[in-house]
Amino acid sequence: MCENCQKSDLSKLTPILEEFSGDKYALISILQKAQEIYGYLPTDVIYEIAEKTSVSPAKVMGVATFYTQFRLQPIGKNLIMLCKGTACHVNGADSIERALIEELGIEDGGTTEDGLFSLKTVACLGCCSLSPVMMINEDTYGSLTPEKAKEIVRNIRLESK
Numbered sequence: 070m071c072e073n074c075q076k077s078d079l080s081k082l083t084p085i086l087e088e089f090s091g092d093k094y095a096l097i098s099i100l101q102k103a104q105e106i107y108g109y110l111p112t113d114v115i116y117e118i119a120e121k122t123s124v125s126p127a128k129v130m131g132v133a134t135f136y137t138q139f140r141l142q143p144i145g146k147n148l149i150m151l152c153k154g155t156a157c158h159v160n161g162a163d164s165i166e167r168a169l170i171e172e173l174g175i176e177d178g179g180t181t182e183d184g185l186f187s188l189k190t191v192a193c194l195g196c197c198s199l200s201p202v203m204m205i206n207e208d209t210y211g212s213l214t215p216e217k218a219k220e221i222v223r224n225i226r227l228e229s230k
């Protein structure tokens with residue numbers, strides 16, 4: 070592995086690998102638990118899982134990239150989940166998305182350079198009566214307008230200074 074590559078604390082994986090030892094169908098469960106620990110799936114963690122489960126790194130990476138639940142990059146301190154379900158779509162989710170992209174300078178799936186925000190579009194968040202809706206970490210923001218969405222993000226940025 071190169072000098073600049075990340076070095077994760079791989080000892081944290083040991084209990085998971087022991088729990089699923091010998092279970093050849095457990096790869097997804099192992100990846101889920103690893104992501105809970107590290108917040109995403111760093112490359113060295115992928116390689117460690119491959120080695121310890123005797124699955125090729127390409128196959129582990131293939132599974133990790135196939136399922137949208139897995140992240141291969143760290144997420145920002147504030148994860149914005151913008152709903153693009155039917156109700157939110159009808160009520161202007163696209164214009165909210167454009168406003169957030171403009172405000173943050175990142176596309177869907179991206180993270181700002183300062184690591185403060187990640188943006189992810191999702192399906193229904195389960196509160197359609199508030200559409201259009203976004204969640205930022207545990208907080209829900211409804212009846213959004215493009216300007217309101219920008220202002221929420223700006224306020225969080227100011228509070229974190």
Ligand code: FES
Nearest residue numbers: 152154157194197
């Ligand atoms: S469609 Fe957005 S919360 Fe249901």
